[in-house]
Amino acid sequence: MTRTVRIALDAMGGDFGPAVVVPGAELALERHPDATFLLFGIEDQVKPVLARHPKLAAKAEFRAAEVVIGMDAKPSQALRQGRGKSSMWQAIDAVKKGEADVAVSAGNTGALMAMSRLCLRMMPGIDRPAIAAMWPTMRGESIVLDVGASIANIVFDLEKPTVGLLNVGVEEIKGVEQVKEAGRLLREANIASLTYHGFIEGDDIGKGTTDVVVTEGFAGNIALKTAEGTAKQIAAYLKAAMSRTTMSKVGYLFAKSAFDALRERMDPRKVNGGVFLGLDGVVIKSHGGTDAIGFASAIDIAYDMVQYELLTKIRDMITNSRIAPGGAGEDSTASEGSES
Numbered sequence: 405m406t407r408t409v410r411i412a413l414d415a416m417g418g419d420f421g422p423a424v425v426v427p428g429a430e431l432a433l434e435r436h437p438d439a440t441f442l443l444f445g446i447e448d449q450v451k452p453v454l455a456r457h458p459k460l461a462a463k464a465e466f467r468a469a470e471v472v473i474g475m476d477a478k479p480s481q482a483l484r485q486g487r488g489k490s491s492m493w494q495a496i497d498a499v500k501k502g503e504a505d506v507a508v509s510a511g512n513t514g515a516l517m518a519m520s521r522l523c524l525r526m527m528p529g530i531d532r533p534a535i536a537a538m539w540p541t542m543r544g545e546s547i548v549l550d551v552g553a554s555i556a557n558i559v560f561d562l563e564k565p566t567v568g569l570l571n572v573g574v575e576e577i578k579g580v581e582q583v584k585e586a587g588r589l590l591r592e593a594n595i596a597s598l599t600y601h602g603f604i605e606g607d608d609i610g611k612g613t614t615d616v617v618v619t620e621g622f623a624g625n626i627a628l629k630t631a632e633g634t635a636k637q638i639a640a641y642l643k644a645a646m647s648r649t650t651m652s653k654v655g656y657l658f659a660k661s662a663f664d665a666l667r668e669r670m671d672p673r674k675v676n677g678g679v680f681l682g683l684d685g686v687v688i689k690s691h692g693g694t695d696a697i698g699f700a701s702a703i704d705i706a707y708d709m710v711q712y713e714l715l716t717k718i719r720d721m722i723t724n725s726r727i728a729p730g731g732a733g734e735d736s737t738a739s740e741g742s743e744s
Contacts, residue, residue, distance in 0.1 A: 408438050409710045410505045411703060412498040415445030416472040416491040418510030418692045418699075422453040425510070428699030430460040435700075436707050442504050444469045444491040469494050473515050475692055482515035483522065492516060496523045499685040506706040508677075510690035510699060520680055520687045527719065530682035535689060537628070537678040538705075541612030548609065548617045548624060564597060568604035568614035570623060576603070583620065590618075597721055677702030679709060686714055 415425045422445060429441055441464040443450060454461050469491035473482045486493050492511050498504040500523055509516050517533055526532070537548055569587050571579040576587065583603075590600045601614045606627060609617055619627065642663070646656040656663065676698040680687040686709050690702035 407711070408440060409436065409707050410440050410442065410503065411706055412442040412495040412504035412507040413444065413703075414492045414495040414507070414509035414511055415443045415450045416469070416511070417516075418690065418694065419475065420695075421445070421472075422450045424694065424696050424699050426450070426453045426457055426460065427696040428694075429464070429703060430457045431696055431700035432703035432707070433460055433463060435704065439463070439703075439707060441465070442467060442495070442498050444494040444498075446472065446491070467494065473511050475512050477512055477515055479514040479518035482512065483518055486515070486519070487522075493519050493523065496520050496685070496687060499687070500524055505710040506686040506688060508688045508690060508699075508702055508706050510692050510694060510702070512692075513689060516687065516689055517680065520683055520685070524683045524685035524687070526682055527684050533680040533682045533687075535624075535678040536681055541610055548619060548628070564599050565615035566599045566601045566613075567616040567618060568601040568608060570609070570617055570619040570627070571603040571605065574603045574605060579603070586618070677705040679705065679714070681718065684715070686710060 411429075413425055413429060415422050418424055425445075426443070429443075433439060433441075441460065443454065443464055443466045445466075445468070447466070447468045450466060454464065454466060469489060471486045471490035473486050473490050473492045477485070482490070482492070488494075488497075492509055492515065495504075495507040495509060496516075496519055499507050507520075513535075517535075521533055567590065569583060569590065571583050571587075573579070576584065578584075579587075587603060591602075593600075598616070604613050604617065608614070609627060610631070617624075646652050646663075676691050676694050678689045680689065686706070688702050688706040688709070690699050694702070
């Protein structure tokens with residue numbers, strides 16, 4: 405049963421601010437007409453853009469902010485300058501106050517994580533937030549994140565998703581001590597809500613070897629950016645090859661529908677948006693350099709996480725988890741990364 409989803413937006417976040425956030429929100433509204441929006445930002449930058457999107461304006465409320473968090477700001481700096489008065493903080497705070505069900509920002513990742521953690525606090529037994537994102541694979545989609553498997557139960561409707569721990573090799577003797585210890589904890593925990601597969605390597609992500617890929621924060625960010633860059637590289641190679649000769653151009657015309665399907669499948673904008681797990685509230689991180697289509701995808705994820713009652717289900721899973729306090733369910737090997 406659907407219900408109205410109230411979405412708070414950091415209108416100043418990302419590389420392009422309102423120029424992407426506002427049209428992205430209007431695209432998302434077309435898919436989710438029952439959604440309403442709270443937009444936080446600098447008045448003379450947001451309102452002129454909002455005026456050009458009357459459909460969104462009719463379902464949105466604007467609230468002025470005083471500070472914009474820079475994409476290169478350190479988390480400590482962002483907290484000093486933006487606590488209580490930045491568009492990022494105010495969007496998160498709207499969730500805390502119950503004015504919104506979820507917050508979405510394309511802003512600085514470290515700052516967003518720090519503000520979310522301070523403003524919303526963590527769920528009992530969770531030490532720090534984890535970022536979970538969709539990843540297209542050869543067998544569908546997987547979840548890549550730096551701790552936990554709860555979102556796979558919710559998004560894929562899997563009773564016991566398979567979980568793999570990203571490592572430099574599948575052998576138990578390989579990898580840094582933190583990763584090996586995490587593997588030991590997962591093996592010994594025997595968690596009822598998941599099936600631990602063991603160590604996996606980088607190529608297993610694209611293969612879809614497991615439903616969930618657990619990774620240390622920096623390694624996960626590098627893998628994500630590498631995959632996006634590789635997709636763009638392959639697309640450029642294909643475009644050059646298809647325009648090289650008259651015969652290749654003719655061949656492209658016959659195969660155009662197949663190439664269009666490939667382009668659609670490889671488009672990173674379609675899977676844009678990471679969920680901060682472990683917070684006592686729902687926050688979605690969009691890529692900072694995305695366009696309106698990509699930001700709309702992040703809002704789609706926000707909408708779904710509310711409709712699927714993410715928080716309630718994670719609380720239930722934590723309560724029923726057999727991992728002891730201080731174990732793998734409480735801490736993550738992830739750093740508060742710098743992806744933006």
